[in-house]
Amino acid sequence: MTASVEFCPGGPMLVRGATEVKDDTGEVHPVERPVVALCRCRRSQRKPWCDNSHKQPKRKT
Amino acid sequence: MSSRHALQGQLSPSRGVHGKPGRGARVSNRLPEPCGTLSAAVARSLTTEGGSRPAPRPSDVRTVDDPLADRDFQLALWMLYELHYRGFEEVPDVLEWDPLLLAARAALEHRFEEAVRALAEPGADPGVLAELTRGAASEPPADVADEVVRRLVDMTRGGAEGGAAAYLAEHATAEQFVSYLRQRAVYHLRESDPQSFVLPRIGGPAKVALAELQYDEYGAGRPDRLHQQIFARGLEALGLTTDLTTYVDEAEAETLASVNTMSLFALNRRLRGAALGHLAAFEATSSLPCAKVADGARRLGLPEEVVDYYEEHVEADAVHEQLAIRSICGAVVAEDPRLAPDVVMGAAACLAVDGLAADVLVARWRDEPIDAGVAS
Numbered sequence: 001m002t003a004s005v006e007f008c009p010g011g012p013m014l015v016r017g018a019t020e021v022k023d024d025t026g027e028v029h030p031v032e033r034p035v036v037a038l039c040r041c042r043r044s045q046r047k048p049w050c051d052n053s054h055k056q057p058k059r060k061t
Numbered sequence: 062m063s064s065r066h067a068l069q070g071q072l073s074p075s076r077g078v079h080g081k082p083g084r085g086a087r088v089s090n091r092l093p094e095p096c097g098t099l100s101a102a103v104a105r106s107l108t109t110e111g112g113s114r115p116a117p118r119p120s121d122v123r124t125v126d127d128p129l130a131d132r133d134f135q136l137a138l139w140m141l142y143e144l145h146y147r148g149f150e151e152v153p154d155v156l157e158w159d160p161l162l163l164a165a166r167a168a169l170e171h172r173f174e175e176a177v178r179a180l181a182e183p184g185a186d187p188g189v190l191a192e193l194t195r196g197a198a199s200e201p202p203a204d205v206a207d208e209v210v211r212r213l214v215d216m217t218r219g220g221a222e223g224g225a226a227a228y229l230a231e232h233a234t235a236e237q238f239v240s241y242l243r244q245r246a247v248y249h250l251r252e253s254d255p256q257s258f259v260l261p262r263i264g265g266p267a268k269v270a271l272a273e274l275q276y277d278e279y280g281a282g283r284p285d286r287l288h289q290q291i292f293a294r295g296l297e298a299l300g301l302t303t304d305l306t307t308y309v310d311e312a313e314a315e316t317l318a319s320v321n322t323m324s325l326f327a328l329n330r331r332l333r334g335a336a337l338g339h340l341a342a343f344e345a346t347s348s349l350p351c352a353k354v355a356d357g358a359r360r361l362g363l364p365e366e367v368v369d370y371y372e373e374h375v376e377a378d379a380v381h382e383q384l385a386i387r388s389i390c391g392a393v394v395a396e397d398p399r400l401a402p403d404v405v406m407g408a409a410a411c412l413a414v415d416g417l418a419a420d421v422l423v424a425r426w427r428d429e430p431i432d433a434g435v436a437s
Contacts (some may be wrong), residue, residue, distance in 0.1 A: 034276060
């Protein structure tokens with residue numbers, strides 16, 4: 001299967017057909033489902049995966 | 062965790078219901094205990110050999126005031142729907158298509174659909190439904206689809222059972238948490254099965270996306286990741302039975318109404334739009350609450366298998382939400398814009414009925430003294 005990427009408006013990036021994701025620290029995360037959602041808002045508690053934190057009100061930091 | 066032993070003692074897998082001896086953890090598909098005229102009529106009609114089978118009559122159904130809160134009504138309907146899933150050991154399989162039972166089901170469904178639509182209507186916004194109906198006839202299908210996607214995103218910003226998840230995260234006792242699992246078991250032991258009935262009823266990109274979502278629900282090629290099985294492992298780790306009927310016997314009317322809503326939409330082809338809207342709302346209000354429920358399970362020191370189920374759904378449902386709203390509902394409306402109002406109604410029905418089921422549990426928990434909670 002060739003990999004494909006889909007950007008969801010206001011949401012994550014869906015990736016199909018990947019076998020692993022290397023995050024910005026160099027850590028490699030194996031892909032264990034046919035489609036994965038990658039965090040784009042940088043607020044996920046489970047990076048690199050989306051956990052829907054983009055839907056929560058933004059906290060003042 | 063100090064209460065773990067006590068919990069397992071109270072809720073041992075061999076415990077029977079209604080004082081009867083237990084039938085073991087693996088016994089499944091026993092008929093539930095009837096709890097009124099309608100469910101007793103269905104149980105009789107399923108088990109009477111030969112002769113006339115007195116299914117509930119439409120006149121019996123008309124006397125029901127509030128089907129969503131009427132346990133007898135919901136249990137009768139649940140038993141009739143179950144014939145289309147796994148059936149019952151003591152009931153001949155051929156009764157799935159018995160004309161008398163189908164007529165009984167139709168009478169119950171008619172009353173149930175009215176009640177579900179009435180409850181869903183405020184959330185769906187009658188003005189929006191009318192506009193979508195008009196738009197379906199006059200606007201380009203892609204525009205109608207975009208509007209449905211926008212509506213679904215707006216409607217699901219809150220959450221169907223946010224109150225229950227927050228309570229479980231912060232306040233619930235272990236007994237209350239287990240009582241939640243026991244109610245939810247009625248759905249999760251059959252998780253995603255209703256939506257599979259929709260697959261042959263749609264085509265094109267929406268079908269592909271629904272198959273992709275269901276494949277993930279069904280373990281993505283790995284039997285140990287079948288979501289129904291992950292939930293069952295959580296029950297087993299707590300020393301609880303995985304026998305569905307045990308949980309149906311103790312389920313609230315609103316819990317049964319929640320799963321019956323899915324079957325109503327999924328088993329009637331004319332309601333396929335509502336089934337997909339329901340799926341979208343379900344998935345889109347799952348990820349954040351599941352993270353909270355997982356927090357609650359960890360706070361209480363519940364077994365890792367219980368945490369695993371909810372953790373799995375944080376990531377999975379963040380994906381499924383996008384698939385369900387855009388790739389499934391958007392695509393199915395683009396192909397047939399006439400489905401637009403039902404997609405939105407189905408989503409509103411999910412939020413309203415599941416909200417009702419969660420409210421019943423939270424209200425009970427809040428009334429319970431903090432140390433006296435006993436799972437029913």
